Amino acid sequence: MADLYDLAVVGAGPAGLAGAVTAAGLGLRVALLDAQPRAGGQYYRHPDPALGARRPDRLHHGWATFARLRRRLESSGVRHFAGHHVWTVVREREVWDVHAVTGDDGDGDRPVRVRAGAVLLATGAYERQLPFPGWTLPGVVGAGGAQAMLKEGLVLPGNRVVVAGSGPLLLAVASSSAAAGAHVPEVVEASGYVGYARRPRALATNPGKLREAVTHGAALLRHGVRIRTGSAVTEAHGADRLEAVTVSRLGRDWRPLPGTDRRIDCDALAVGHGLVPRIELATALGCATVRSGDGTFALALDGDQATSVPGVWAAGETSGIGGAQLALTEGELAARAIATGLNGAPAVTGALRRRRARMRAFADTMVAAHAPGPGWPGWLTDDTEVCRCEEVTAREIRAAVDDLGARDTRSVKLMTRAGMGWCQGRVCGQAVSCLAGGAGAPERRPFATPVPLGVLAGLDPSDSPESPGACGASG
Structure with missing residues (x-):
């Protein structure tokens, strides 16, 4: 029989780390599960010790915060399940079963079950990609992917790197790439920064964000990097790999x-x-969701970070994109609320709630300022691959919508296989949804990550998860 914990935290990024160490400090028995071999998540991704990096802190903002969290984790008694890919969570009577798969024992993939009285989901986010002709060429990488390459592998995607898209991550990628020795001719921002000025209170109450922007801006100025707003990379050129890009000015609708x-x-x-x-x-x-200001879906949470399913909380980017500082605050708040309910720990303070509200206001401003415009499909030619896993083109998706009557992402997927490849729609899902009219709700899938059939076959019948329908009903 698996050990029973008070709380299982899924995800060891800022929100998960803050939640796990706070809960442990309040007397809860905590299990922390994460797919990465080291704690930190995407934001605090850092080099493998074997690389011998002497100053990993130079690649991060807030490294001191992470160092404190890591020390607290190591001394907290939290059971850290590193290298564990969680693929489903189900309820068995009053206990939650968290099912994961790991191959870290050297014997291949094996199933792992962690049992807990409550669950905190801190699963983070993944990068949104909007396709354009040539985006599948070698040399084209995600902005977050480029940052991960530098933080973890100490490598750059190239020597002459154009940084493009939309959002504050671009400034961080460009400044760190330039500092690491890349020539960055331009940062191409599809939106701009005027949207922030429409909510001056959100800016005034979050001076740290302004200081961070100034730091990045100064670094780009020092390295001679130009910032072009209201523009986008609309085509990538090359034979065997990337050789050049086309940058176009955009109208207000992109x-x-x-x-x-x-x-x-x-x-x-x-x-x-x-x-x-x-x-x-x-x-x-079956947790309820809400649509964010940029068209993505986030979890609907109450003032204690609780989802609509009793016994399940969430923190960090799952409740809407907001950055590391907000994730840290939400993780702590959720842990305190859970501990209050389980062992009568002191209730969440008003100061913590006010801090979250202040940072959430800035996050909402940020999301609205960089939301993709409806005209971006104008970048696509008919033969542009939208789903790169299944090689589904824009022409095929448009035909499904215009000729076959598809009106949502699921219908397009069934007719074209878009989103049915290895990434399960994480790369193309947002683009397919937009081309399908943007209608519908998030899909409910029994598996959150691919699982080898051998793992499923090897499950003990007493450990087998319930059906997807039962999962939703149990909440």
Whole structure:
């Protein structure tokens, strides 16, 4: 029989780490599960010790915060399940079963079950990609992917790197890449920064965000990097790999303006249009969602970070994209609320709630300022691959909508296989949804991550998860 914990935290990024160490400090028995071999998540991703990096802190903002969290984790008594890919969470009477798969024992993939009285989902987000002709060429990487390459592998995607897309991550990627030795000719921002000025209170109450922007801006100025707003990379060129990109001016709806194309030579393109909350585990349980200001779906939470399913809480990007500081606050708040309910720990303070509200206001401003415009499909030619896993083109998706009557993402997927490849729609899902009219709700899937059939076959019948329908009903 598996050990029984008070709380299982899924995800060891800022929100999960803050939640786990706070809960342990309040007397709860805590299990922390994460797919990565080391704690930190995507934001605090850091080099493998074997690389011998002497100053990993130079690649991060807030490294001191992470160092404190890591020390607290190591001394907290939290059971850290590193290298564990959680694929489903189900309820068995009054206990939650968290099912994961791991191969870290050297004997291949094996199933693992962790049992707990409550669950905190801190599963983070993944990068939103909007396709354009040539985006599948070698040398084109996600903006977050470029940052991960540098933070973890100490490598750059190329020597001459154009950074493009939309959102504050672009400034961080460009400044860190330039500091690491890359030549960054331009940062190409599809939106701009005027949207922040429409909510001056959110800016005034979050001075740290302004200081961070100034720091990045100064670094870019020092390295001679230009920032072009209201523009986008609308085509990538090359034979065997990337050689150049076309940058076009955009109208207010993000539709390319005729006669504004420019060509920039480069051997790498780091491109991304913000982040998408990773909520597959929660939607499989039937947790309610809300649509964010940028069209993505996030979890609907109450003032204590509780989802609509009793016994399940969430923190960080699952409740809407907001950055590391907000994730840390939400993780702590959720842990305190859970501990109050389980062992009578002191209730969440008003100061903590006010801090969350202040940072959430800025997050909402940020999301609205960089939301993709409806005209971006004007970048696509008919033969542009939208789903790269299944090689489904824009022409095929448009035919499904215009000729076959598809009206939502699921219908398009059934007719074209878009989103049915290895990434399960994480790369193309937002684009397919937009081309399908943007209607519908998040899909409910029994598996949040691919699981080998051998793992499923090897499950003990007493440990087998319930059906997806039962998962939702149990909440």
